[in-house]
Amino acid sequence: MSVVVLKNVKKSFGSLPVLHGVSFAVAKGEVLALIGASGSGKSTALRCIDRLEIVDSGEIEVCGHMVHDPGLDLRRLRLDVGIVFQSYNLFPHLTIKENVTLAPRSVKKLDRRAADEIAMQSLQKVGLAEKADNYPEQLSGGQQQRAAIARSLAMEPKVMLFDEVTSALDPKLTGEVLKVIEALAASGMTMIMVTHEMGFARRVADQVVFMHEGLVHEAGSADILTNPSTPELREFVSNDL
Amino acid sequence: MTLDFTAILARWQMLLDGLALTVQLAAVTTLTGFLIGTLCAIARRSDVSALRWVASVYIEAIRNTPFLVQIFVVYFGLSSLGFSFSAVTVAIIALTINVGAYTAEIMRAGFDAIHPGQWEAGECLGLSRTQTYWHVALRPAMERVYPSLTSQFILLMLASSVTSQISAEELTAAANFIQSETYRPFETYIVVALIYLALSLAMRVVFWAFGLAVFPRRRRLGTNL
Ligand SMILES: Nc1ncnc2c1ncn2[C@@H]1O[C@H](COP(=O)(O)OP(=O)(O)O)[C@@H](O)[C@H]1O
Ligand SMILES: [Mg+2]
Numbered sequence: 126m127s128v129v130v131l132k133n134v135k136k137s138f139g140s141l142p143v144l145h146g147v148s149f150a151v152a153k154g155e156v157l158a159l160i161g162a163s164g165s166g167k168s169t170a171l172r173c174i175d176r177l178e179i180v181d182s183g184e185i186e187v188c189g190h191m192v193h194d195p196g197l198d199l200r201r202l203r204l205d206v207g208i209v210f211q212s213y214n215l216f217p218h219l220t221i222k223e224n225v226t227l228a229p230r231s232v233k234k235l236d237r238r239a240a241d242e243i244a245m246q247s248l249q250k251v252g253l254a255e256k257a258d259n260y261p262e263q264l265s266g267g268q269q270q271r272a273a274i275a276r277s278l279a280m281e282p283k284v285m286l287f288d289e290v291t292s293a294l295d296p297k298l299t300g301e302v303l304k305v306i307e308a309l310a311a312s313g314m315t316m317i318m319v320t321h322e323m324g325f326a327r328r329v330a331d332q333v334v335f336m337h338e339g340l341v342h343e344a345g346s347a348d349i350l351t352n353p354s355t356p357e358l359r360e361f362v363s364n365d366l
Numbered sequence: 367m368t369l370d371f372t373a374i375l376a377r378w379q380m381l382l383d384g385l386a387l388t389v390q391l392a393a394v395t396t397l398t399g400f401l402i403g404t405l406c407a408i409a410r411r412s413d414v415s416a417l418r419w420v421a422s423v424y425i426e427a428i429r430n431t432p433f434l435v436q437i438f439v440v441y442f443g444l445s446s447l448g449f450s451f452s453a454v455t456v457a458i459i460a461l462t463i464n465v466g467a468y469t470a471e472i473m474r475a476g477f478d479a480i481h482p483g484q485w486e487a488g489e490c491l492g493l494s495r496t497q498t499y500w501h502v503a504l505r506p507a508m509e510r511v512y513p514s515l516t517s518q519f520i521l522l523m524l525a526s527s528v529t530s531q532i533s534a535e536e537l538t539a540a541a542n543f544i545q546s547e548t549y550r551p552f553e554t555y556i557v558v559a560l561i562y563l564a565l566s567l568a569m570r571v572v573f574w575a576f577g578l579a580v581f582p583r584r585r586r587l588g589t590n591l
Contacts (some may be wrong), residue, residue, distance in 0.1 A: 175490060203492035214487035217591055218505045220581050228491035260583050280491060323582055 127186075127285050128153050128315045129174060134183035134193075136169055143169045145339040149178065151284070151317060151332070151333070155308045158326035158347075159319045161336035162361060167319040170336070174317070175208050188283050204232070207277030209284040211293050213269045215261040221248065222257040225276045232280070240279075246339050247275040251305045267298030271305055278309075285309065287318040323350055323362065335361065373548040377469055384400045385561060387454065391536060392523035392569070395461040400515075403464060403469025408499060416510030421470065428467035434528050436460055441529065441532045457529035457536075465522040487503055508565030509581050509591050516573040520566050527562075535559060 127150040136144040143166045150155045150308045154252040167171055172178045174185060176192050185192035188205040216224050225244035229235045235243070248254045253264075253273035261269055270290055277285060287306065293300040296318060303325050310316060310329050320326055326333060327347045335358045343358045353359040409421035416514035428436065440460040444451055451459075480503045482512075489499035508515065537558060545554040576583045 147480050167439065177486065177490070200494075203490060206490075210486075214481075214483040216484065216487070216502055216506075218509065218581070227491065231497050231501060232492040254570065260587060276491070281555070332379050345532055 126153055127151060128155075128188055129317065130184070130186045131170070132184040134173060134185060135181045136166075136178060137181055137217070138172060143339055144173070144180075145355050147333075147336070147339070147341055148183075149334050149341055149344060151315060153315055154313045155315060155331045156329055157317045157332045157334060158330035159317060159334050159336065160323075160326060161342075162201060162319070165336040166339045167336055168288050168308055171208070171288050171317065175206050175285060176334060177208075180245060184206060197261070200232075202278065203221045205283045206286065207282035207284070209277055209288070209290050211289045211316050213266075215262070215274040217268055218260055220258050221253065221264070221272050221275075224261070225279045225317070228276070228280050240326070243281075244275075245277050247278040248272070250278060250308070251275045252301075258317055266294050268292065270298075270302050273304060274302075282315055284317070285314040287316065287320070289321065291320070291322060326350060327340075337361075369553055370550060371553050373500060373550055374554050377544050377547075380544060381557070381561065382539070382541045384535060384537035385546070385565070387536040388523065388526055388565065388578065391457055391461060391521070391526040391529065391534070392565075394458055395522060396519045398458070398462040399465035399469050400520070402466030404473050404504075405476055406466060406470035407473035409478055410470065422459070425467045425470050428571075429465055429471070433460075433464055433525055434531060436464055437528060437532055443485060451532040453529070455533050456532055457526065457534040460529070461522060461526060464525065467519065468518050472511045473507060474521075475514075476511040477503055478505055505580060506591050509577075509584065512577055514582075516570065518567050519573070521537050521566060523569060524562060537561065576588055 129151040131150070132148050135142070135145045136146050147166070147170055149157065160166050173180050174187060174192065176197065180193050183193065186200060190197060190202045190205065192202060197332060216227070221226065222241070222244050224239075224293065225247055226240040229240040230237065236292060245257065246255060248257055251274050253268060253271055256264060256268060256272070261272065264272065274290075290306070291302050294302065300324070301323065304316065306316070309327055319358055327350050330347045333345060333347050333349055334341055335349070337357050343353065343355045349358065350362055354361055400514070406421045406425060408424070409417040413419055436461040437460040440463065441456050444456060444459075484502055484506075485498060493501065495589040526536055527538035529536060530542060531540060541554050541558040548554065584590065
């Protein structure tokens, strides 16, 4: 059964068409890597899934929520979807633990003890339990990104979206973040990740979707990265090497 | 010219009473003004155009008219509507209305300085708009504009001297009375000016201490946002 389905999704910003009819689906427990040149519409597609952008036409279904429907219950959608961005967006005035407990406490109304427990569990998953009482600015970029992942995980989402979460990091820090995401994939989390890390996509992705000029240009198993059938993907993959 | 403070200092009780009311006016209207100001800043950033419009009219009306005139408008306005509030109540209302408008502009600048990614992060975690304002935006916004807020509320305390005009018996009213009794206006106002100066400095200390309490990150790391 599919957790996320996009059907012929179209989206323009003013007179600039960005998505020209994008379709793909992610099954439960599956990892989908969304790849493509910068400007091809990957972030826009991801943002449409979490209703940060509203589609012009087409359908998006996420965990049973009709995201394209104007009557959508946004709050319940956001309970099921976690999203992490390139720019961490941790709350600078809160400690790491407070960052992680904020939503469980104020959205799920958990008491302090229950929220703390969940927070420490998620921080452990990303290897940051000992940083719980630090402020974001005291952490390295890689640690901040892992904290952002823990913050999302603490809400126990059914699907996680990652938008180039390692693009701001140097190779060493990239490695530690990718390790966390890989462990998450192994634990059965359904994920869509926009990434430029081809080696990582090859290793972890069950499905690869290559976007080109606002359309899904090629899609398939991770094998398409090794044996691309369109010249565009061939060129994209060779550029990356 | 000889300066003689004895007659003035002999009326210390009167000065103390005036000072007490000035402190009360400043303390109460700092709280009410901050509340009104922050709500108006939020209204001004709202998606609802009627709210934006109401807040803008209020803010511009207050920032472009003299405070003394505002006090009279409130004072005579309330009494012609049949209300008979005490001078102190009228002073609190007028000061709140006045400082609320300035605070609204300061807090709006603070909220505007919050990075869009912060609002989005709150939204993505399922926080409502109100919760995002409260948990995510309020303290960083305040921290950014805290020096302006401090100055604004000290100005408010100083502006409370104008409420002597509707015979609120605060510090300046006490001075007016004392100088008319002692015929020592220069000495009287020198003493009162020094009291205001001390009060301003005391407020700075209080704001600094309050800042340490509400911005624990800054207390621990010593860095600004
Ligand atoms: N909020 C926006 N307003 C206007 N144009 C946008 C906006 N977001 C993205 N775009 C444009 O849409 C196109 C696709 O952007 P994006 O989805 O970010 O691509 P990618 O993530 O693949 O690099 C780009 O041309 C970008 O400039
Ligand atoms: Mg992007």
